[in-house]
Amino acid sequence: MNQRLSGSRLANVGAKTISTAYATLHAQHQAITERARHRFDTQDWAGLQADTAERLGLYRRIVDLVEAAVRDLLGDRVEDKIIWASMKAVYSGLIADRDDWELAETFFNSATRRIFTTVGVDHHMEFVATDFETPPTRPRAPVYRVYNRAATTVDLIAAILRDFSFATPYRHADQDAGLIAGRITAQLEKLGALQTIDRVEMIRAPFFRGMGAYLVGRLFSGSHRIPLALALLHSPEGIVVDAVLLDENSVSILFSFAHSYFHVEVDRVYDLVHFLKSMLPRKRTGELYISLGYHKHGKTELYRDLLDHLASTTDKFEIARGQRGMVMLVFTMPGYDMVFKVIKDHFNYPKDSTRKEVMGKYDLVYRHDRAGRLVDAQAFEYLEFGRDLFSDELLAILAADCGQSVCITEESVVIAHAYFQRRVIPLDIYVREARDHAAHLAVCDYGQAIKDMASCNIFPGDMLLKNFGVTRHGRVVFYDYDELCLLEECNFRRLPPRDRYEEELAAEPWFHVNPNDIFPEEFPNFLGLSGALRAAFEDCHADLYTADYWREQQAALRAGRHAHIFPYQSEQRLYQDIYSL
Template identity: 40%
Template sequence: MSPIDIDAELAQRMASAIRDGFEDYHAGFAAITARAKGRFEQRQWEVAQQDAVERIGLYDRCIASCMETLRLLAGDAIGERALWLQVHARYTSLLSTLIDAELYKTFYNTLARRLFATRGVDGQVEFLALDVEPSDAITHPVARHVYAVSAHRPADAVMRVLGDYRFGVPYVHQLRCAAAVSIRLQDDLAHWGTHPVRGIELLDTVFYRERRAYLVGRVFGEHRFSPCIIALVNDGQGLRADAVLTRRADVAHLFGVSRSYFHANLSNVGDAVVFLRSLLPGKPIDEIYTVLGRAKQGKTERYRTFFRHFQEQANEQLVHAEGTPGMVMAVFTLPSYPLVFKLIRDRFAWPKAMSRQQVEDKYALVFNLDRVGRLLDAQPYRHQRFPTRRFAPALLKELREQCALSVQVNDETVEIALCYVQRRFRPLNLYLREQGPTGVRAAALDYAQAITDMARNNIFPGDMLPKNFGVSRHGRAVFYDYDELCLVSDCVFRDWPTPRNEEDAMSDEPWFHVGPRDVFPQRFGPFMGLPALELTAVREHYGHLFDPAWWRDLQQQFADGVLPDTPPYAREHRLA
């Protein structure tokens, strides 16, 4: 057998091993996801969060296992480019009839990039993200249920809906739930005219996240349709319908980048993505993949769409992102595209005292937390290359001088070893300067609500300054600077000591010992950096934030295994 034949046979075995490696991952992903139904039925909220963390880590574990298999097959030839050219060709042929081929390609690319990271990117060895077929081309219909709605007995259709989705827990009162959902649909869509709701179409797959199960689909009128999301809760006494969402803005928030990932056991991912885009036509496809738990595919789609736009805007430069420069991160953006790129600086200005690894650990922690709609998803990208000429001179100078550990610059390219990519939000400190009194008050109160929501889910932001928060296009405050973030349960919340004498009272510095984890809520005011009137309003409406006893009570709840519920929708969407 000639060396060429040996390489061909080896390449086929390696291609098959990569395909099998992805299918092992896909099966493991499905198995973990399938647990969500039982967790919901048995109210195992803490275990469900452990499942979420396990599923996030599954991809890297499967990549490591597959890499070990490839090394055993190829031996010393594992890094030979000629061999990988053949592996690429044979792998391509294995995917020709698969609906979710883009997911297989992303798995392959992860292996190739980790193997060749120090050698750059080779378009003949990898599937270039710009060449991965976008999921818009998928036409395979996703499984769904369709219901006709009677003008005279609309609740009958909702009764059939609730009956078709089987759970191991009964409804407290199924007819009341059906009537409440029906009335809400009729009220929300009354502007469609007489008999507004003609039909309901729902995905066969139930979506689970945190403490809720969601029936996801569309509601049809005579000439139009709208999203239809029915949220179910299990309150210990049985199931009940908790909320109905029909406005795209509310559904976009439910599927937002500040939320944890859904557990939805989809047989094919791409066709579900296409369906969800019909509900949210303005939502980037990468964010839909990501919120479905397919974070790696989301990264691929984000790369593809960004760099396609980047190439089309050939004369636009990368510049510093608006906002107060951070002491830990350098942040840049392309003004015409809503992403920011964050690089860890080589050295941190006082009083920042953490290491580079600790910053990376904070971002990894956020990846595994229940983000409750208040922590912006941050995806790590490694070994990204940009043309040097596309950087504004001031930005390039800063990266060379302050991010040398992350950046290699030559005349042609800037290679970034590690950056975190986030959706670009308007910094809260700038937003507050731009709004009228009503907008400023609403933003300040939602900022306080964001801190409350995070705290109730065992997240302490650390640095509360408005510059570390952003505001979405819907006016919602989110936190996006994680270098001081920690768990509420890891802090020591103390009362501010009573001064012993006048000298203590007038001292600019604490006259008592302060430990590294000590926090003094009564002193939060100056660290919030809000205008005086807004700080007064926050104290009035969110006085608990300044009460050490409230924080200590939260810690006790966490220690007792009690996890407060934070609904992912406004109170007005909840059913009576």
């Protein structure tokens, strides 16, 4: 049939096909997201986990369908770039009335790259920059509600809580309002602000993730604009406001790149992202889109951010600081806080994984609850850079170790597959260079990071300090996934007793060891901690050395007991003793 249609007609039909597919994606994404409130109301934590997994797989499923439809429509003209350029122009007109035009543009790019496997970018067939310098539509309503000055701060907060009601009532709404007001008053005093609040702007919909819900906004007092986030938990006695976050760093951690994506109902994601950006100016726009569950467009924004940086710097890509990896080559740019990770052609002994297995680990992290401890890794394909952007040392190592993924010519460097991650300070470097108190805090948080991952069914595998990093907020995160596995797959054992003195001296185990056997009693020998740092770690987390601890975590997972990872400090909680998840 496509032979009987003109190129312009094919472009029109193709554009409408992709536009219809995007509308389907949007509707299904929204339907899944809207379930989150009911999941929170009914404490259906397993249901929310299932929704999260379903939503993560939705984009790929719809792109698969649209690729098949477009191939069927265009037939042997499927790679006709003139048709695709026309299709892009028609599509741009079709989405001009949408409130989510930027997401729709990214969807078109996804379809295009499926067909062409484009190296670099093609401005004729892709939305490298958006077609709309300003939003093509106007919001039907602000993304936030305004609460003007009330008689007291308690009254103001009480009004907010009344508007954000749930099927389950608040346990003690009046008490919560009083405690929140007290925290706000203390923060205003700390900042030297006025004693009164002029107004509060709260995003209209709660943010749901894991076992928590969050009300997010900003308050104004004189010349001060202060972030405001209320963390809600569904306790056995009702909804409680568990914590109040009143500074940029705390709210930034809430939207951290190490947390899973939020479920939040919103008509115009663009407005929500720009509202959040006003509170979190150091957050990349792409990271905010990703945190809200729009990871594909987040990748688009991250790429645009990288292009903007490359256009304004004379720096070169170079090997990232830290111990060289056995599986990944990691490089970065001095003035840019992101890293690229490329899988090596051959892995150093004793690593015995395959490229496919390593990619499977990264996909597992993408689909899994990251517990605030696993760094988000976005996969990019067929990136093209000028050769002059790379240091000579990096070019030599890429050529020697990554020939399957990297093609280097006289003019360019093409990377067939790479992961893009936020750069952090490797923990082994941090504890060596930080002040003693900060290093002690870091090794204690290192142990907590291992426990947080365990509670979400993740065992890091290689727990050496070099595989963990410290964020700018001082939180310890994990970023090396090639030996990561599900906790439930591990067999934690105690070391069998030695029968003879010779066994004490033997270099090899004196008992049979299966591939998934793990002996926590041996952890002290290879974590890489010694002296005061080891003592600090063991004061906090000596139980990690016992098989019983790990078996208890496995039993909790088998029993369906869900653990809540608190994205804030214990001192930020309002109720230290009444409720714990």
